Amino acid sequence: MKRYFILVLLLILVCVVAALLFEGKRSSRLNDGLSRAALRNLTQGCGHKDCILAINNPSFESLENANSWLKDSDVVFGLSIPSSALYEEAGSFEQKSEQRLMGKPEFFIEKAYPKKILAWHQIVNDNFEGSLFSVTYCPVCGVANAFIGKVSDKNATFGVTGLILNSDLVMYDSVESSYWQQASGEPVFGPAVDRQENLSLLPIITTTWGQWKSKHPQTIVLSKETGFDNDYSVVLEDNFVSGLGSYSPDEVTDIRLDPFDIVYGIELRGVYKAYPSTYIESLDYGKEYVDEVGAKEVLLLKNADGQIVFSEKSSGEELEYLYGYWYAWSGIHSETEVF
Template sequence: MNRRRFLAGLGVTSAVAGCLGSDPPVAGDANSSGLDGTASESADESETTGGGAFDLPIPEEELRRGAPKDAIPAITAPVFSDDWSGFDEVNVELDDSFEVVGVELDGIARAYPLAILNWHEIVNDTFDGRPVVVTYCPLCGSAVVADRLVRGEPTYFGVSGLLWMSDLVMYDDRTNSLWSQVLATAIRGELTGDTLSLLPATISTWGEWKASHPDTEALVPPPVSGTIRGRQTRQYAVNPYTSYQQSRSIGIGFNDEVDERMHPKTSVIGITADGVARAYPYDTVSNAGVVNDDVGTLPVVVAATTDGTLVAYERRVDGSVVEFERGDGVLVAAGSRWDIVTGRALDGPHEGTVLIRANDRSPMFWFAWADFNPETEIYGE
């Protein structure tokens, strides 16, 4: 089932393999139980730093232990290829139907399959010398990509094993501060309040991403790619979250309130501007073909592909606001056809022009968007 095409199901597995960890605590790991003491002690509890709608540092009691630290081993030495068949240690084929987090940066296009991210959640990468971190939280369905810099210095991020608001909590290897994945902000520790610079990313299928980026490569699963714990391997042909994605269950049971305006696992793309937050559900956008809208004073166009890719762009071309229509697998405006996945003009007077992203985070499950944007509107309601 395509994760973004929500299908209500029954029940949920008793353990979510990735965020509960597939390995026992590491021998000698001081953080194999309880909260991360180093980060907790580093936070000055007498100071409160604004974190959008949240006061920082986050109280320790709001964190939940889902797995031992590094039991979900972040990837630190990624290897890329357009074909996995040449690697004897990889026992799964790279299929066009695989969902991927696609990143295009500095002329380089890479895809990070969810089949890998479901098990590792963080990839520490470098684009032509530029440190980048690619993250994915299977519980929230959220991908966040950012510059891998902490106060100007490259750092590695790992999986703390903690959850906050059912979302991945990362740690940095310089200060051991704890970071919210969705907020891209340090929520406890020495760096509390610091934020990462976000980079655009797309959740698509390998087939669609490859068609829009012919020179792209995909992350190769460990043990070919190295992890923070050395050689590791998982059952990459298995999605441990299938039942979770189809159920009404949230996280591992620690969400007190749920916005019930939509099923919690509905896939939405969210846009914020001028104090307005609005969520665009996949089915609503898909049925409309294309959505021309304004979020505050920001003119946006939202569209979806038949494979489930959901995108949002500013609908300005050469400084002018335009109305988009839906063509045969493309968007049409201002005399040009535009690729949905990339936002790039394929022909006409604007050929080669790329639309600016209107969203700074990937599509995610409705409950996660609503948790982090409690005043959000829903397009069409």
């Protein structure tokens, strides 16, 4: 009986020590920057880190060559920026766009990244004369984004963590393995959280190949020669949207719109607003429309080539927008207004 009692005490002691060790590791993990809210909302995506492989050595081809396999209706993500936008010394994107830096000649970078390729890899780590930037796409939430490749003032590339937060891709960086939300460029885990560092965004648009090439005849295009044996004629996103794939949106609590409605989301002075794509598509070409975001007036304009421009009326400042599914936008910005 005495021996049995001692064994029970030893078992209890082992359980207590194990619990303390687990809690210590968990607390350490939380102290490393992963908030309790993020920890609770992170869900497993494709299984493990790098379960979807980024393109790290992209090759490009001419418009003429791309015409042989891209249809005018195919979706591409277009990047059209002055090369100075990538030079770290320049400051804000607006400042970089207006100056030539350190004797470096200005050069406009015009690149198209077909969705049918990005859907397979989600991240393309690219560069211009040694300045790194990454073009990203989350098939789960439908959002494309581009970032300057800098983390803690060091050159960085990005990869897929295999995790999802608010139905959005979570990336990791090559410098310190902080985790980043793809739709916003905000950190969710690691040293970057403590520094309150956000990734620097580059303006990228979602459009069709036909519209892009007509406006950017000098464009080059991400090649299908990626080094991977993928069939890029298969559009993976079709499976996500139809529910046949392994992903589905997290529990949707905001039912003001259908979860899979496409929206244009903007932010002005800390206020967020979503515009259904059905409304945007109904706008007349070349006509300005006025709306309010918070207490500020916003101008909406659909250019002759079909591109949408949002700007603050009082300052004329052009506003960046995110294009994606309602469930992802409302999951990230729960306080959003809706047109």
